[in-house]
Every structure is written in C-alpha cells, then in structure tokens.
Amino acid sequence: MINGIKPLDRSLRWGMVGGGGTSQIGYIHRSAALRDNTFTLLAGAFDIDAERGRAFGASLGVAGDRCYPDYQTLFQQEAERADGIEAVSIATPNNTHFAICKAALEAGLHVVCEKPLCFTTEEAKELAALSEAKSKIIGVTYGYSGHQLIQQARSMIAEGLLGEIRIVNMSFSHGFHNEAVELANPSTRWRVDPKFVGPSYVLGDLATHPLFLAETMLPELKIKRLMCSRQSFVKTRAPLEDNAFVLMEYDNGAVGSLWCSAVNCGSMHGQKIRVIGSKASLEWWDEQPNQLRYEVQGEPVQILERGMGYLAPRALEEDRIGGGHPEGLFEAWSNLYRRFAVAMDASDRGDKALLENFWYPDVHAGVTGVQWVERCVESADAGATWVDFE
Ligand code: NAD
Known part of the structure; x- marks a missing residue:
C-alpha cells in the first residue's frame, strides 16, 4: 500500500521540456511526478514560446533563472550547477523526442520520454544503446500500464x-x-x-x-x-x-x-x-x-x-485508497513515476540486482x-x- 511514505531517502532534482500551460499532457506529468515526493521540479524549458514558458514556470514556483528558453540551454546551464537537475521529462510533439532525449542522455540525465520515443527503429536502438552506455534510465509514459x-x-x-x-x-x-x-x-x-x-x-x-x-x-x-x-x-x-x-x-x-x-x-x-x-x-x-x-x-x-x-x-502493492473508491489514470501515472524514480536511484547506486527484476515501461518498451x-x-x-x- 502506498500511504505517502517515500520509497527513496531522496527526491530527484527534476526538470521538464514541454508540457507548458497550453499542453494537453504536461499537468499529468507534474501531478504524477510530484505525488509521492520522489521528484522535485526545479527547472524547465516548458514551452516552444520562451516567454510563455518562463511565465508558466514561474507560476509553478520554478525560479526565474531556471526557466530556460530552450532545452539546449536547460541542459547546458543545469549541468554547470552543483544542484543541477538529475532527471528530465520530455512532453513535446513527437518530432522533437529523439533529439531532446539524445541531448538529455548526453548531458548525463535520466529521462522520462513521451511516446513514441522517436520515428525509426534505428533511432530507437541508438537511444537504447546511449542509455546503456551512460547508465541512465529512459522511462516511457504508457500511463495505464501502471x-x-x-x-x-x-x-x-x-x-x-x-x-x-x-x-x-x-x-x-x-x-x-x-x-x-x-x-x-x-x-x-x-x-x-x-x-x-x-x-x-x-x-x-x-x-x-x-x-x-x-x-x-x-x-x-x-x-x-x-x-x-x-x-x-x-x-x-x-x-x-x-x-x-x-x-x-x-x-x-x-x-x-x-x-x-x-x-x-x-x-x-x-x-x-x-x-x-x-x-x-x-x-x-x-x-x-x-x-x-x-x-x-x-x-x-x-x-x-x-x-x-x-x-x-x-x-x-500500489494500492492508495483501498477498494470502492475509484483510482484511475492519475494514480496509474503516479505509480509509473514512483517506479521511474526507484529505477533511476538504483541505476545511480549501480544496483543491477534491483533493476533486473524491476518492472516499468523502459527503453525496450519504447523501442x-x-x-x-x-x-x-x-x-x-x-x-x-x-x-x-x-
Ligand atoms: P501539446 O501540443 O498539447 O503540447 C505540447 C507542449 O510542448 C506545448 O506546451 C508546447 O509549447 C511545448 N513545446 C513544443 N515544442 C517544444 C520545444 N521544442 N521545446 C519546449 N517545449 C516545446 O501536445 P500534447 O498533447 O501535450 O502531447 C505532447 C506529447 O505527449 C506527445 O508526444 C504526445 O504523443 C504525448 N502524449 C502522451 C499521452 C499519454 O497518455 N502518454 C497523452 C497525450 C499526449
């Protein structure tokens, strides 16, 4: 049963690309990631329109200097900070996923990427290989699977x-x-x-x-x-x-x-x-x-x-309220984000045994x-x- 007790003794420093104020899916990413205190939203390039993204980030309580105009600046400037983000979620239109996901892995970040991961099997396999080489998780948001x-x-x-x-x-x-x-x-x-x-x-x-x-x-x-x-x-x-x-x-x-x-x-x-x-x-x-x-x-x-x-x-295991009261898409997503956090933490600790038997929609699901x-x-x-x- 999930009752608010954190599954980790830390909260991952987290950012978003896309998922801005006018987006369909941004809110559920935040709602799921923040539900169990496994992620803390600290930075983002939330919108294709830099000014709108900055204003939106500020409305979420993200510091002004960490609301970036684009993902390249986000990854570069966060990498220079001792308290920079460790993980990023990508909630942009599909044509951008491959480039943003690749750049995030190259910047040493764990990734949660919207489906589809990219457009071709070749690109998907490239991302899977990069994720393995960098020992960074890619989680894919097939929401109801949670x-x-x-x-x-x-x-x-x-x-x-x-x-x-x-x-x-x-x-x-x-x-x-x-x-x-x-x-x-x-x-x-x-x-x-x-x-x-x-x-x-x-x-x-x-x-x-x-x-x-x-x-x-x-x-x-x-x-x-x-x-x-x-x-x-x-x-x-x-x-x-x-x-x-x-x-x-x-x-x-x-x-x-x-x-x-x-x-x-x-x-x-x-x-x-x-x-x-x-x-x-x-x-x-x-x-x-x-x-x-x-x-x-x-x-x-x-x-x-x-x-x-x-x-x-x-x-x-992931029951949050007991029978009778409905749980739906938001809880399923929260279960996934909780699992993404556990997988990211295990990967950072080199805990291969945990990862071998731990289910979540991973990069192979994306491929x-x-x-x-x-x-x-x-x-x-x-x-x-x-x-x-x-
Ligand atoms: P949307 O058009 O409603 O929103 C896209 C958001 O991304 C907007 O805020 C836009 O400003 C921003 N954006 C676009 N290009 C950007 C860039 N280069 N940098 C930063 N921000 C950028 O789209 P949506 O419906 O929210 O879909 C986004 C993604 O989520 C798509 O890949 C879609 O397939 C996926 N999606 C998944 C589910 C699911 O159940 N997993 C449901 C809906 C959408």
Whole structure:
C-alpha cells in the first residue's frame, strides 16, 4: 500500500521540456511526478514560446533563472550547477523526442520520454544503446500500464489461470476526431501533420498504449509477424491514418488484433484489452479501470475489484485508497513515476540486482512501440501484406 511514505531517502532534482500551460499532457506529468515526493521540479524549458514558458514556470514556483528558453540551454546551464537537475521529462510533439532525449542522455540525465520515443527503429536502438552506455534510465509514459488491475492480469496469466493463451484482442478507438477538428485545435493539428508526427497518426498516438498493456500482461509473448490496413476517413489527413486494423501472429501460435481509431463516433476512449486462453478470458477497459472481468468458460462472470484483499500481492502493492473508491489514470501515472524514480536511484547506486527484476515501461518498451508502428506502416503501404516483426 502506498500511504505517502517515500520509497527513496531522496527526491530527484527534476526538470521538464514541454508540457507548458497550453499542453494537453504536461499537468499529468507534474501531478504524477510530484505525488509521492520522489521528484522535485526545479527547472524547465516548458514551452516552444520562451516567454510563455518562463511565465508558466514561474507560476509553478520554478525560479526565474531556471526557466530556460530552450532545452539546449536547460541542459547546458543545469549541468554547470552543483544542484543541477538529475532527471528530465520530455512532453513535446513527437518530432522533437529523439533529439531532446539524445541531448538529455548526453548531458548525463535520466529521462522520462513521451511516446513514441522517436520515428525509426534505428533511432530507437541508438537511444537504447546511449542509455546503456551512460547508465541512465529512459522511462516511457504508457500511463495505464501502471494501473493495479493490469498488474493483476499479469499475475493471473503467469499463474496459468487462463490456460494456454490463444487470442489477444485490443482496441483504442475514440470518436473525438471524426471531423477535421485540427482546423481549430493546435494539439490535434500537429498530430495529423507528418512533419511533427512522423509516419502515422493513430497507430503511434493510440495503438501503442494497448499494445504495451498486452506486453505488460504477457511478457513472454513475442510478435512474429503482422498485417495492417489503414484509412484516412478525413481526407485531408492522408497519408496519415485516422483508423487502422492490425492482425498479429505471436511466436507461440497465438493471434492478436488491434483496432485504433479517432473516428469511432460516440466512443469516449474505447481502450480495451481482452486476453483469451484455453480455459478463461480476462478483459479490462480504461473507462471502468477499477474492474477486471474474469470469465471462466462455463461459469458466471467474476468482476475483480481494485483494492480488494483477494488480488495478487503485485496488484495490492500500489494500492492508495483501498477498494470502492475509484483510482484511475492519475494514480496509474503516479505509480509509473514512483517506479521511474526507484529505477533511476538504483541505476545511480549501480544496483543491477534491483533493476533486473524491476518492472516499468523502459527503453525496450519504447523501442518495441516504434518498431511496431514502423512495421504497421510498411505493411499498410504495401497493400496490407504480412511483414515479419523482426
Ligand atoms: P501539446 O501540443 O498539447 O503540447 C505540447 C507542449 O510542448 C506545448 O506546451 C508546447 O509549447 C511545448 N513545446 C513544443 N515544442 C517544444 C520545444 N521544442 N521545446 C519546449 N517545449 C516545446 O501536445 P500534447 O498533447 O501535450 O502531447 C505532447 C506529447 O505527449 C506527445 O508526444 C504526445 O504523443 C504525448 N502524449 C502522451 C499521452 C499519454 O497518455 N502518454 C497523452 C497525450 C499526449
């Protein structure tokens, strides 16, 4: 149970690039990082507009001389201070992630980077190699993977309660972009422009979330090959897709499907994962995150509730309030940031034993996400043909 006791005897000196006052995701990064006193926000280059970023940083209580105009100045000047930052979070549009992440590692910082880590597998592997060479952590914010019931599913599957895994059915399909809302919304505008978002829209923006939920629940399952079909229903978005279907074959004979969409009218989020085994299935939906459906063939459905004593130790470890009260995205993110801090501290202490058995969305999760999107685009653009994953 998490009750406010710090998991570390220190708080990491932390900065942010992006996540400014007008951003969609900046607040949840701060809320999660600051929740358990594992990070202290001391510096940032919060906004593409330097003045706006400075004013925003000041409003958060960051000292004026540590609100920098850009990430290069942030990393350079913080490195010169005895009390400079030790870790940075990157919450900027996708086209900047690779350069900022690389510069942060080169400046000797641990990194929390938004997905996707970058645009190509080659770049992702370069970041993974640099992270290892510098002994610095890269954490990737696949937010809901920190939810306790995702960890519960992982435990139940590992225990064999589902039997042999046959099918993984995933979706992240909302309806918010059924029209060209990007004409009026800057946060959506860059998402449908290849200059900022790279080779894909919903595959990179949405699909990698349930994909990582599957990786978390089923760490042994490896994708062998996949096939993708993608569409641009709002024509001005072409060649970027606002809808896609992906079929996957795993190395144990199991199969998977993933539907991602921004034009699923009426759907709020639609992030779901259903894992089907030879004996039973598990199903989790982000709009009702405190319930996990456990369906044994031939028996009544069981709804497992978050925070209850019958859950696996792994799922109770990060309980913050007990059952009944809802916990959701903010708590899941807080659990991730808590884990990022523990991993960063262990890395600084050279504690390899802790790191070997410690779960968090790490740089390898980031690499897989980038490689998966790359393969999906390759498949779709070749007319929805099967392509090998590796
Ligand atoms: P946004 O457009 O709403 O905000 C981007 C922010 O970055 C703004 O404050 C902008 O001023 C700032 N910025 C842009 N370029 C910058 C630069 N070079 N230096 C400093 N600041 C800069 O975007 P968003 O929706 O908040 O998305 C940001 C990132 O977060 C994207 O990579 C997106 O994919 C990701 N995201 C992740 C999740 C998740 O669940 N993990 C959810 C939403 C967004």
